Each structure stands twice: as structure tokens, then as C-alpha cells.
Amino acid sequence: MAETLINLLLERLASVTVNRIGRELQLVIGVDDEVANLSRNLRLITNVLQDAERQVTEASMGEVTGASVGDWLNELNQVSHEMDDVLDEWCTEILKHEQEGVNPTEALEIPEGSNKGGIIETAPRTKEKFLTKEECFSMEVKGADEMLELPSSNSFRHFTLMFASQGLSSILSSQNCGNLRTFTTFASTIYSIEPEFITSLKRVRTLNLSSTALGVVPKEVGELLHLRYLDLSDNGFMELPDKIGDLYNLQTLRLVRCYNLLKGPDLRKLINLKHLYVQGSLRLESKGISRLKSLQTLDEFHVSEDTREEGLLEDLENLDKLQGALSMQHLASPLQTVSGAKRARLNTKRLLHLELNFRCDCRRRIRRGEAEGAILNALKPHPDLESLSILGCRGATSTPTWLMSLPNLKRLTLYIRYLEDLPALGTLSFLESLDIKMTDKLQKVGVEFLGINRISSSSSSEVISFPKLKHLTFSFMDEWKEWEEVDSQNIRIMPCLSSLEVRNCRKLKALPEFLWKTPLKSLTITSCPILHSVYYGSERCHWTTYGEKPAPINEGFNKISHIPEIRIGYEF
Structure with missing residues (x-):
């Protein structure tokens, strides 16, 4: 397992040296030597790990004695994880400065005990690739007054809390949470999370707090700089802290069925975001979505009904990596235009499932039927489309001109009022x-x-x-x-x-x-x-x-x- 992680770290370093040495890494004085030294150390550790894991296997078969071999391997595992954290902090710092518009000719000071570096293009790392049984731990809350504490072992990385029914600080100590990479809840109702507990999850990559009746999201979530996956679905909070917009490494954000959510963060800094799920959160308008050029998944796009600054159809123009399924809501909003619909360029996005929903609660719904019909005609999808729903369209008397040019269409729903x-x-x-x-x-x-x-x-x-x-x-x-x-x-x-x-x-x-x-x-x-x-x-x-x-x-x-x-x- 550790060997796999080391190899991934080496891939990240290679990406840094090859792809970014001419740009971001010039910001850091002496970074070439830092990268070379770290690479050499990682390769040495890889060789040691291979030998150590062989010895552990032989020991389990009775061929080698000595209980210290397993401890030694755990220590090396810990070191490899710490190196991963250093790389993450290094790269995030450069990304942060880029987004804040710092002059690239200015050298950055390297704080003692840490490194800085450029953006790195990391390959997706699945848990299945290097997850071990010894790294996973789960706890079931059995009593209302029970205080739980994670074991002191450094080997635990992935934690699941089950059947909790009160605030986290009342049932779980934040001690020993510092090494966790995954924190998730299951069938729990925790209502609130103390800022101190969130701060203790400083190395977490995956945070799942869905369906927990969470009323307020602590702003400290925005300080979890390693975070890749955040799920806050099925909760009752009304707003998200602005600092969530500073999670530069975030790749997946789930806000499904957050019916009360009115205010979301500015997303424009989340340039690594690939998957955004907001289905059912109909009152949420996605600010800065036009900047998310890495976005691959967007389950719902909420067209603005009352502002000309966000939620316009043209915001989709440069999101050419979008694929899969997309539901577009409130298309009859009077703020939308035919030119905006054309600029959305849906035909360049390989969407297989598309919903065009014109139903709109606003009182100023488009009155001129031809305008609504023209918008429908301008939203021509990709020819690979397999499923199409046109709902609540009142401004057309015929189906869109492009409908018969979808040769792969398998499912079709037509709700065109004056067809x-x-x-x-x-x-x-x-x-x-x-x-x-x-x-x-x-x-x-x-x-x-x-x-x-x-x-x-x-x-x-x-x-x-x-x-x-x-x-x-x-x-x-x-x-x-x-x-x-x-x-x-x-x-x-x-x-x-x-x-x-x-x-x-x-x-x-x-x-x-x-x-x-x-x-x-x-x-x-x-x-x-x-x-x-x-x-x-x-x-x-x-x-x-x-x-x-x-x-x-x-x-x-x-x-x-x-x-x-x-x-x-x-x-x-």
C-alpha cells in the first residue's frame, strides 16, 4: 500500500518538474534542489518499503521473527503520508497566490518546515488503489451520554461515525483526528459541528456530512486545504460560508436537496472543481460557475430569475468538458435571451441526458411566445443525446427544429403547452x-x-x-x-x-x-x-x-x- 502511495508521490513530483518548472516553480527560490532531494528520498523509501513488506509477509508465514518489522513499516507509511501533505500544501500555496493575482516575478519565502510549489496535474487516486483494512475505522454511538475517542494509533486514515444523534463535541473527541483522510457520517443527526472539531481535521481529503440535519456550516470548513470531496447534501442550512470558495483543491461538491439554501459561495476560485451536484436546491444560484473550465458534471443549472449578474445561459459557454446529465431550470425567466442561449453552445458538450425546464415561478415570465420558442431552438444539444425532456414550454407551437437530428435519442418527453x-x-x-x-x-x-x-x-x-x-x-x-x-x-x-x-x-x-x-x-x-x-x-x-x-x-x-x-x- 505505502509503495503505491510513494509511486503516486513520484508521479506528482514528475508533473511538477516537467510541466511547471518554467512558470509557477520559478516563484520559489531553490525549488529545483528541493524537488530533486525529495524525489531521491522517495525512491529510497520505496526500496526500503519493498523489502519491509517482504519481511512482514515472511514473518506472517513463520519464516522471519521480530515484531518490530511491522512497526517499522507503519512508521514509513506515516512518513509517506506526511510527504503527501507537504506536497499538497506546497501546491495549494502557489495556486492561492495565482488566484489572488500575486506578481509571478516576486519570490515567495518558504516557511520553515514546509514547501511551496506550482499547480500539479494529479491523476485521480481511488481508495481502492491503496486502501488497507488497518487504515479504516468505524464507531457506532450506542448511548446518548457516551463520549467516543479515536484510537491513538497513527495508522487510522478513514473514519465513519454511525447512528449519532447530537452535536459532535458531545460524543466525539477531536483528539487523534489529525491524521484522518476521510471523515463520514452514516444515519446520524448531529445538528451542529464545533469549529474546533473541523480544525482538527486538518489533513482530511473527504468530508461527508450529508443527511445530518446540519443547521449551520462552520466557516472553518473553508480552511481544510487538502479537501477534495465535500458532501453537505440533505441538510437544512440556509447559507454556506464564503470561505468554502477558497478550497482550491476541491474536486467534488455535493449540495443535493438543500431546499433552504439561498446563499452559496463564489465558486470562481475552485478551478479544480470537476463535479458539482445541486439537484433540488432550486433557490441556489451558482456564482462564478462560468470560470469552472474543469467542470465535467453539473446535474442542475439554475437560471437566474432576478439578477443579471449570475445564472445566465451564457455562463455555460466555456464549460466544454461537461458531460453526462444536465437539467436546466427556469428557462422562461425574462432575464434570458436568445443570444445567451446560443452562446451556451450545448452542442459542444457531450451530454447524454438533458432536461430543458421552462417552468418558472417569477411573475415576469416571458410574455412573447416567440421569444420562449426561439430560446428553445437555440439550445441545440449534442448529437449523441440519448434522453431529452422539454417541460413547461409555452412559447412554441411546434417541436424544436433540431429534434429530428438526434439519431441516438432513446427517451423523449414533450410538454409544450401550445403544440x-x-x-x-x-x-x-x-x-x-x-x-x-x-x-x-x-x-x-x-x-x-x-x-x-x-x-x-x-x-x-x-x-x-x-x-x-x-x-x-x-x-x-x-x-x-x-x-x-x-x-x-x-x-x-x-x-x-x-x-x-x-x-x-x-x-x-x-x-x-x-x-x-x-x-x-x-x-x-x-x-x-x-x-x-x-x-x-x-x-x-x-x-x-x-x-x-x-x-x-x-x-x-x-x-x-x-x-x-x-x-x-x-x-x-
């Missing part, structure tokens, strides 16, 4: 789930929805509409009256369809016959009085497959009776 027609969605070869809801103007779903003409004109092979569609849902379509029938003799329609739901479509007169040729396994028709009559014989009904069949059985019921699971009636 008048549907495009040829049947031509999307990989679409598996389609949900269309809350349209006030759509009156007819025609054959163009199946894309038959486009398919037949572009291919001489068998014509298949919606070749992979499995789940189809229509709901709350107040004016929808007709779903056009089509002669399916020379075409296969929805050959994989297993689930169909039609909810609150009160004017729809009938479902097309081609649906009964699909391999449907589940059919749900709720709050659609005309369809109730057609397929059950009564508007007011509440029937499932396991209930008593209608008497007399009508023609409509015979058409659907082969489907294994059926629900017809008002909401179940």
Missing part, C-alpha cells in the same frame, strides 16, 4: 420511450407522426415505424380528438410496444386499429370518458384485468381482451 402538431417521431430508430403531455391545442395525431412517408421514400427495405418503441404515453391533452388510422398492410408499426397509457384525454374518440397488432402487455386508459365507453361500455367505470368483465361484452372490449394487463376507468 399544434407532432413531427415524424417514428423515424427515430432508437426511441424506446415517448411521453407527450399537457398540450392545449393539438387536435389530431396524423400519419406524419409515424413518419411513414419519410421512411418509404428513403428506403427500399421493409418499412418500420418506431422500430424500438416500448413505452408510449399521452396525458392531459385537452383538445385531442383524433388519432388517425393507417393501412398497416405493408408497414410494421411499433413492433416492440409493450406499454400504452392514455390519461385525461377527454375528447379522444378512439384508438387506431394498428395498436392491437403490436405486442402490448399493458394498456391503461384513465379519465377518458369516450374511450371508456368504446372499450368497456360505460363512461363511468373502474376495471382492471382481474375484475369482473363487462356485461354485455362489446366489440371494443373484444379488440383489447388479449392484452395481459388492462386498466380502464378513473385514476387508479
Whole structure:
């Protein structure tokens, strides 16, 4: 384990000497010699560790005696961790000066017992790579008045506190916490954390205080300069201290479901931040997010509703490393513009899952429909997109112009209030789930929805509409009256369809016959009085497959009776 850590330290030093010697490290007088000496020492320790670990293994097999070998190895482990801390402090100091705009020609004094250096590009270090059983420790709080204390051994690095139900200072002494790299809580309600305890975690890399009913975050958290991972999710605090914005080494920040959080730190100094999670913290506006060019994960982007300084669509412009999933909230805010939406350049970010949510609580919501529709058209995503949700858009009468240029789309949700027609969605070869809801103007779903003409004109092979569609849902379509029938003799329609739901479509007169040729396994028709009559014989009904069949059985019921699971009636 220690050997692995030493090798990682050597990689960091190599990064320093090769990549930064011409710039940041010129700030430090004599830094070349410091790096060379530290590298030599690390290589010597590596050789000693290899020999020591061999001796420990042989001792455990009875080949070598002497209990001191294990102690010796632990001491070397401790030294390697201390070296790691020195490197971290060294690099953080240079990064801090860079962010504060210190003149790079000014030499920095090296405090006694510490080093300084430039930014280093470290490879991600996973716990699995060098974590040992002896380094992990957990404590379970059993009594309300019980005071716990970590063992005095220097080998413990990763600590988990379980089932605590009061302030940390009441149950856990800060003594012996100085060497911890990980501090996490599990099923604990601790309410508050004393500044002294946070200060004692001076070497911690991972701090997880999620779901602890934490009411106030101590500002001392911002002094944990080694911190890489901070999780404060599912807590009730209303603001975060500004000093959290000084955590230069932070790579992951989780603030999920912090519903009361109104004020967050300025993020612009967190240039190493790669993962930011704020889902559910809808009142939080991310300040300085436009500077986070290393950001790879952003689960929600909260568009500003009341300030022109933060939370604008153009803040995403230079975040080209974004990938995975992104939910964009409050897009109908009057502060957003079409030019800002274009500058967001979503098509350059390899997002696979995208939610465009126009629902907005502000009273000054965009009144000009064409503006909201234009913003939707300007937010063209990456062509690799697999999942798309458009929610609450009131300013468009058609789907965005780029929708049919997403060849890999698998899941699609459309909630466009004044949608008048549907495009040829049947031509999307990989679409598996389609949900269309809350349209006030759509009156007819025609054959163009199946894309038959486009398919037949572009291919001489068998014509298949919606070749992979499995789940189809229509709901709350107040004016929808007709779903056009089509002669399916020379075409296969929805050959994989297993689930169909039609909810609150009160004017729809009938479902097309081609649906009964699909391999449907589940059919749900709720709050659609005309369809109730057609397929059950009564508007007011509440029937499932396991209930008593209608008497007399009508023609409509015979058409659907082969489907294994059926629900017809008002909401179940």
C-alpha cells in the first residue's frame, strides 16, 4: 500500500518538474534542489518499503521473527503520508497566490518546515488503489451520554461515525483526528459541528456530512486545504460560508436537496472543481460557475430569475468538458435571451441526458411566445443525446427544429403547452420511450407522426415505424380528438410496444386499429370518458384485468381482451 502511495508521490513530483518548472516553480527560490532531494528520498523509501513488506509477509508465514518489522513499516507509511501533505500544501500555496493575482516575478519565502510549489496535474487516486483494512475505522454511538475517542494509533486514515444523534463535541473527541483522510457520517443527526472539531481535521481529503440535519456550516470548513470531496447534501442550512470558495483543491461538491439554501459561495476560485451536484436546491444560484473550465458534471443549472449578474445561459459557454446529465431550470425567466442561449453552445458538450425546464415561478415570465420558442431552438444539444425532456414550454407551437437530428435519442418527453402538431417521431430508430403531455391545442395525431412517408421514400427495405418503441404515453391533452388510422398492410408499426397509457384525454374518440397488432402487455386508459365507453361500455367505470368483465361484452372490449394487463376507468 505505502509503495503505491510513494509511486503516486513520484508521479506528482514528475508533473511538477516537467510541466511547471518554467512558470509557477520559478516563484520559489531553490525549488529545483528541493524537488530533486525529495524525489531521491522517495525512491529510497520505496526500496526500503519493498523489502519491509517482504519481511512482514515472511514473518506472517513463520519464516522471519521480530515484531518490530511491522512497526517499522507503519512508521514509513506515516512518513509517506506526511510527504503527501507537504506536497499538497506546497501546491495549494502557489495556486492561492495565482488566484489572488500575486506578481509571478516576486519570490515567495518558504516557511520553515514546509514547501511551496506550482499547480500539479494529479491523476485521480481511488481508495481502492491503496486502501488497507488497518487504515479504516468505524464507531457506532450506542448511548446518548457516551463520549467516543479515536484510537491513538497513527495508522487510522478513514473514519465513519454511525447512528449519532447530537452535536459532535458531545460524543466525539477531536483528539487523534489529525491524521484522518476521510471523515463520514452514516444515519446520524448531529445538528451542529464545533469549529474546533473541523480544525482538527486538518489533513482530511473527504468530508461527508450529508443527511445530518446540519443547521449551520462552520466557516472553518473553508480552511481544510487538502479537501477534495465535500458532501453537505440533505441538510437544512440556509447559507454556506464564503470561505468554502477558497478550497482550491476541491474536486467534488455535493449540495443535493438543500431546499433552504439561498446563499452559496463564489465558486470562481475552485478551478479544480470537476463535479458539482445541486439537484433540488432550486433557490441556489451558482456564482462564478462560468470560470469552472474543469467542470465535467453539473446535474442542475439554475437560471437566474432576478439578477443579471449570475445564472445566465451564457455562463455555460466555456464549460466544454461537461458531460453526462444536465437539467436546466427556469428557462422562461425574462432575464434570458436568445443570444445567451446560443452562446451556451450545448452542442459542444457531450451530454447524454438533458432536461430543458421552462417552468418558472417569477411573475415576469416571458410574455412573447416567440421569444420562449426561439430560446428553445437555440439550445441545440449534442448529437449523441440519448434522453431529452422539454417541460413547461409555452412559447412554441411546434417541436424544436433540431429534434429530428438526434439519431441516438432513446427517451423523449414533450410538454409544450401550445403544440399544434407532432413531427415524424417514428423515424427515430432508437426511441424506446415517448411521453407527450399537457398540450392545449393539438387536435389530431396524423400519419406524419409515424413518419411513414419519410421512411418509404428513403428506403427500399421493409418499412418500420418506431422500430424500438416500448413505452408510449399521452396525458392531459385537452383538445385531442383524433388519432388517425393507417393501412398497416405493408408497414410494421411499433413492433416492440409493450406499454400504452392514455390519461385525461377527454375528447379522444378512439384508438387506431394498428395498436392491437403490436405486442402490448399493458394498456391503461384513465379519465377518458369516450374511450371508456368504446372499450368497456360505460363512461363511468373502474376495471382492471382481474375484475369482473363487462356485461354485455362489446366489440371494443373484444379488440383489447388479449392484452395481459388492462386498466380502464378513473385514476387508479
